[in-house]
Amino acid sequence: MLFIDEGKQRAYYSRLDFKLWVGIIFLMVGLSGRLAAAVTTEPDPPNIVIIFADDLGYGDLGVYGHPTIRTPSLDRMAAKGIKFTQFYSGASVCTPSRAALLTGRLPVRSGMMSDKFRVLFPFSEKxxxxxxxxxxxxxxxxxxxxAAIGKWHLGHEPSYLPTNHGFDTFYGIPYSNDMSLKRRGDPPVPLMRDKSIIEQPAKQQTLTRRYTRESIAFIQDQGNQPFFLYLAHTFPHVPLYASEEFRGKSSRGLYGDVIEEIDWSTGKILNELRELGIADNTLVFFTSDNGPWIVKKQEGGSAGLLRNGKGTTWEGGMREPAIAWWPGTIAPGQVSQTLATTMDLFSTSLALAGADHPKDRIIDGINLMPVLTGKQEEVRQVVYYYREKKLHAARKGPWKAHFITQSAYEGDRRVRHKIPQLYNLEKDPGERFNVAKKHPQVISDIKKIVEEHKKNLNRGKDQLSAVK
Known part of the structure; x- marks a missing residue:
């Protein structure tokens, strides 16, 4: 017969209960710690795509009022995102505008503006x-x-190519597609991959399609790694080329064909982001480097109701179409009248990536996320309009003062205004009615802002004048 000491049995089970409860407590603490860690884990940094057209005018897209150019992809992008109506490039021509976008700085600070040459050429050294x-x-x-895909135009010598400026890969042309003048001794425009020429002359009628294919391949290759894609289209800079699928399809002629193919390209990229399930973690921004080349007549674009175009500091030269898209972050159907510039994309991108701003230089960009997320209506009050190394105009709020006016080309007469011309751009976006005599205090205020700005300008050494 088995006798059991009930006291010892109770003590034994008490020790078991104690160990069990201790184990449960430790398990719960461990689980809660892991749960808390999961809750507080930082979200994945977003992907960033900037699509940059070349010489696209403010009035060249359907969503900006063009009556015969069909842009369904960009129209939908705006309907699902935010459309800017007062967005500016950093300059009115190619090279300095691209420098402004990528560095977040007025190009006069980096030396990418010159009184001798307005852009880089195949004979440029720097x-x-x-x-x-x-x-x-x-x-x-x-x-x-x-990845940089498309037109670069910030230096074609090896030390200045995209792979020396933070890009893992480059596929595109090193400068404008019209820079192959035989009388000047220019070589045919090359197509490059990284630092190697892979085709010369570049088959320009296929460029938009090939840029699109390369962009999609780059996106597909990244897996879970965050990416930055800078797609800088060659067009609608002249000479104009469209693929067989688009040539002759637009009521607007060849110029319209080119824009409609760029619209198709944008749609393909947005669709790819959706299909990969990463649209909700990707900011896509579409804009242009400067206004339309209106002297090219039917081969140039339209600034819509704005005055003049490419090469000038009138509104048509620097105010651009701009659309931002980020499902789940940017509320659909917004139209923003906030002042913003391409330089702001630098600050916005760094903020999204959690990168610190450089502390050793002036950054002219401002983070646009408060505007994109609807937390603020505006983040910027002032826009500066430079041509070559000279400040031609400045805008504060609705008011724009022109200190110097000139049309697109150097041979045209430059006029310095003793009393700056003044326009209220909210009432008069076409800059038709000079109201300087009625608002001397506004001019005085803008002059003070300009004087303060010039004190901290720190002009960079001219990079455009050095030639072979």
């Missing part, structure tokens, strides 16, 4: 200085994959 920090360099430090 380009964007190595000391400048691009969006790609800043994002690469935060683990981003980076």
């Amino acid at each position: 380009g964007l200085p190595a000391k400048e920090i691009t969006i790609a360099e800043a994002l690469k430090e935060k683990g981003y994959a980076t």
Whole structure:
């Protein structure tokens, strides 16, 4: 017969209960710690795509009022995102505008503006200085994959190419597609991959399609790694080329064909982001480097109701169409009248990636996320309009003062105004009615802002004048 000591049995089970409860407590603490860690884990940094057209006018898209150019993809992008009506490039011609976008700085600060040459040419020796920090360099430090696809135009010598400015890869042309003048001794425009020429002359009628294919392949290759894609289209800069699928299809002629193919390209990229399930973690921004080349007549675009175009500091030269899209972050159907510039994309991109702003230089960009997310209506009050190394105009709020006016080309007469011309751009976006005599205090206020701005300008050494 088995006798059991009930006291010892109770003590035994009490020890078991104690160990069990201790184990449960430790398990719960461990689970709660892991749960808390999961809750507080930082979200994945977003992907960033900037699509940059070349010489696209403010009035060239359906969503901006063009009556015969069909842009369904960009129209939908605006309907699902935010359309800007007062968005500016950093300059009115190619090279300085691109420098402004990628560095977040007025190009006069980096030396990418010159009184001798307005852009870089195949005979130019220099380009964007190595000391400048691009969006790609800043994002690469935060683990981003980076690609430049399309037109570069910030220096074609090896040390100035995109792969020396933070981009892992480059596929495109090194400068404008019209820079192959035999009388000047220019070589045929090349197509490059990284630092190697892979085709010369570039088959321009296929460029938009090939840029699109390369962009999609880059996006597909990244997996879970965040990426920055800078797609800078060659067109609608002249000479105009469209693929067989689009040539002759637009009521607007060849110019319309080109825009409709760029619209198709944008749609393909947005669809790819959706299909990969990463649209909700990707900011896409579409805009242009400067206004339309209106002297090209039917081969140039339209600034809509704005005055003049490319090469000038009138509104048509620097106010651009701009659309931002980010499902789940940007509320659909917004139209923003906030002042914003391409330089703001630098600050916005760094903020999204958690990258610090450079502390050793002036950054002219401002983070647009408060506007994109609807938390603020505006983040910027002032816009500066430079041509070559000279400040021609400045805008504060609705008011724009022109200190110097000139049409697109150097041979045209430059007029310095003793009393600056003044326009209220909210009432008169076409700059038709000079109201300087009625508002001397407004001019005085803008002059003070300009004087303060010039004190801290720190002009960079001219990079455009050095030639072979």
